[in-house]
Amino acid sequence: xxxxxxxxxxxxxxxxxxxxxxxxxxxxxxxxxxxxxxxxxxxxxxxxxxxxxxxxxxxxxxxxxxxxxxxxxxxxxxxxxxxxxxxxxxxxxxxxxxxxxxxxxxxxxxxxx
Amino acid sequence: xxxxxxxxxxxxxxxxxxxxxxxxxxxxxxxxxxxxxxxxxxxxxxxxxxxxxxxxxxxxxxxxxxxxxxxxxxxxxxxxxxxxxxxxxxxxxxxxxxxxxxxxxxxxxxxx
Numbered sequence: 060x061x062x063x064x065x066x067x068x069x070x071x072x073x074x075x076x077x078x079x080x081x082x083x084x085x086x087x088x089x090x091x092x093x094x095x096x097x098x099x100x101x102x103x104x105x106x107x108x109x110x111x112x113x114x115x116x117x118x119x120x121x122x123x124x125x126x127x128x129x130x131x132x133x134x135x136x137x138x139x140x141x142x143x144x145x146x147x148x149x150x151x152x153x154x155x156x157x158x159x160x161x162x163x164x165x166x167x168x169x170x171x172x
Numbered sequence: 173x174x175x176x177x178x179x180x181x182x183x184x185x186x187x188x189x190x191x192x193x194x195x196x197x198x199x200x201x202x203x204x205x206x207x208x209x210x211x212x213x214x215x216x217x218x219x220x221x222x223x224x225x226x227x228x229x230x231x232x233x234x235x236x237x238x239x240x241x242x243x244x245x246x247x248x249x250x251x252x253x254x255x256x257x258x259x260x261x262x263x264x265x266x267x268x269x270x271x272x273x274x275x276x277x278x279x280x281x282x283x284x
Contacts, residue, residue: 063215099181101174102216102261102274151215160206161263161272163215 061085061154063164071170072142079138080167082152087132092161093125094151102151108135142171175199176264178275186283191249193278195262198243202264206272207236207247210259219260220247252282 062085072078082091091108105125106114114127129135139146152164177196185191193207203224208216222229222236222245229236235248249256259277 068213099276101176101276102263104271153215160218160221162218163208165213165215168213 061088061156061162063152063154063162065150065152065164065167067167068165069168069170071172073172074143076142077138077140078142078169079136080150080152082135082137082164084133084154088154088156089132090155091129091135092153092155093127093135093137094153094163096149096151096166098148105137105150108137139169142169144171147171174276175202176262176273176275178260178262178278180278181276182279182281184281184283185252187254188251191247191252191256191280191282193247193249193260193262193280195245195247195275196243197245197264197273199264199266199273200243201266202273204265205236205238205245206263206265207234208261208263208274210261210277216261249280252280254282254284256280257282 064083066081093105094102096102104117105120106116108114108127108129110129126138147170149166151166153161155161175198206221207219209219210216220231220234220236222238227238238245259279261277262275263272265272
């Protein structure tokens with residue numbers, strides 16, 4: 060398994076501001092992912108955080124809105140930029156150790172006013 | 173387009189009875205399936221998985237059944253316990269890729 064922590068656990072932000080969410084894993088992992096879970100929705104993959112190169116974004120998500128850093132094999136950040144109320148969601152970091160299982164962090168609950 | 177669907181947003185079951193959670197998928201390339209359990213204010217926790225070469229996988233009180241021809245899987249919990257009350261997500265992937273596709277979740281309530 061993997062122990063994953065996220066900061067902050069929750070935040071309330073004003074429209075137009077940005078928030079950076081941190082994800083720390085207890086050991087080195089190859090693959091790190093960022094998901095969003097909007098109210099009543101499934102977990103939606105935002106991007107794959109690649110170490111040493113740009114993140115790979117899924118359809119509907121762009122780097123300008125969700126810049127991602129992956130400076131090493133245990134840490135990543137996701138920034139939600141120029142926030143609007145539609146960005147209110149739970150943001151989850153996850154990692155894989157094999158192709159068979161993903162492990163999730165506790166999530167960051169974001170409310171944009 | 174939702175490739176993994178959980179059509180029941182909620183389910184209530186009496187303690188000691190069987191809970192059956194259902195999941196359907198559309199992509200025939202999916203060959204690996206997982207169930208996650210999520211408590212409020214926590215991230216999803218891996219529960220049980222099944223490969224497409226099997227039609228059943230059992231782990232204690234939890235059994236997952238896979239019907240490939242129907243593109244359907246189900247999670248059986250027996251006997252159900254109040255601590256099982258949580259949101260359950262099914263997920264699917266094609267082993268050739270890294271992406272997991274999640275359903276919208278089913279909120280299970282086990283009534284004491």
